[in-house]
Amino acid sequence: MKRSIQLVALLLTVFMGSCTGGKDKAAAEHVDAKPIVKLADVKARPVDQIQDYTATVEAEVKNNIAPSSPVRIDQIFVEVGDRVSKGQKLVQMDAANLKQTKLQLDNQEIEFNRIDELYKVGGASKSEWDASKMQLDVKKTAYKNLLENTSLQSPINGVVTARNYDNGDMYSGGEPVLVVEQITPVKLLINVSETYFTKVKKGTPVDVKLDVYGDEVFTGTINLIYPTIDATTRTFQVEIRLDNKDQRVRPGMFARATLNFGTAENVVVPDLAIVKQAGSGDRYVFVYKDGKVSYNKVELGRRMGTEYELKSGVPDNSQVVVAGQSRLVNGMEVEVEASSQPSSK
Known part of the structure; x- marks a missing residue:
């Protein structure tokens, strides 16, 4: 009986050892297996x-x-x-100060005329004449300035966009009494990368869309190119003008402007090939x-449907991984899925 128990124990030990060895062998084979990836051929094309660019519509003036x-405000019309x-x-x-200044000006003109007559016959010196003339000029300037600030006129053709006071209010020097804006034409200010500084030309047509009008396209032109680059953002400002003859576009609207800088030969890859590095905004491609x-770290250009233009990072006529990236590291050997085997070159 004792020998039977020992025999059974021996058989169990041999069996367990064979099972453990099988698992170790399977694990080793699993570690040695290469990740399977799917590839796509990519190349440069125009x-x-x-x-x-996004911007907010602004009044021309x-x-x-x-x-x-x-x-004090007498009346707003x-x-x-x-x-x-x-x-x-x-x-x-209120015209009280204006009336008082006008009386002072009239008196000064009378006084100057009296001095002027005396000067002509030798009854007044040149210095007296000069002093009287200067006083008259000062009063004229004061009266003209007060006249302009008593009767306020519009310096432009436009629309009243704000009224901050009522009749009888005391103007305090804070907000203006009125705001007048010229909305024919209107303008947009956009910030363009310095990369395109030599490619932006005055008079170039620009397509503009406004969120309020959906996909309707308005045509503007580049009216002004600022001559300096912002050292912080590495951009320069460009002013786009919209004629806005029908005045449908109003200051404050959100706009999207599209500029075309010609064509360039760049590599285009499927969007599935782009990998975003965790914790940063960098993009990579295997x-x-x-x-x-x-x-490879890449610089993205335009997105075109399910493809991305690459400014840099991937050579022409390359093969990129579009599936199976999660297990990959730089320099790793991989196995290519049969349906995307590299073509012979």
């Missing part, structure tokens, strides 16, 4: 260099209508939304060559 010093013409009277301020993959 790509339209189209860039989209914006004027704040206000006097130069605090004074317009409301928000009213169209006004250049030179049109918009606001009448490039297959001679049985191994390299982890």
Whole structure:
């Protein structure tokens, strides 16, 4: 009986050892197995260099209508939304100071005329004549300035877009009494990468879409190119003008402008090939060559449906991994899926 028990124990030991050995062998084979990947052939082709920019529509000219010093408002002649013409009277301020200054000016003119007559016959010196003339000029300037700040006129053809006071209010020097904006034409200001500085030309047509009008395209032109580059953002400003003759486009609307900088020969890859590195905004592509993959950092260009233009990072006529990237590391040997075997070159 004792020998039977020992025999059974021996058989169990041999059996367990064979099982463990089988598992170790399977694990070793599993470690040695190469990751299977799917490849896509990619090459360079002409790509339209189209860039989209966002901006807020601005008035061509914006004027704040206000006097130069605090004074009571006598009457405001317009409301928000009213169209006004250049030179049109918009606001009448209290005229008490103006009337007083006019009386002083009239008296000074009388005094100057008296000194002038005396000077002509030798009854007054040149210095007296000069002093009287200077006083008269000062009064004229003061009266002209006060006249302009008592009767406020529109300097442009435009629309009243803000009214901050009512009749009888005391203008305090803060917000303007009125705001008048010229909305024919309007403009957009966009920031363009310095890469395109030599390619942006004045007068170039630009397609503009406004969110409020959906996919409707408005045509603008490049009206102004700022001559300096912002050292912080490495961009320069470009002003786009829209004629806006029907005045459908209004200041404050959100706009998207599309600029076409011609074409360039760049590699185009499927979007499945792009890998985003965790914790950063960098993008990478696994490039297959001679049985191994390299982890190449790329610079993305345009997205075109299910493809991306690459500015750099992948050579022309390459093969890139489009499936199976999760297990890959730089320099790893891989096995290519049968349906995407590298073509013989």
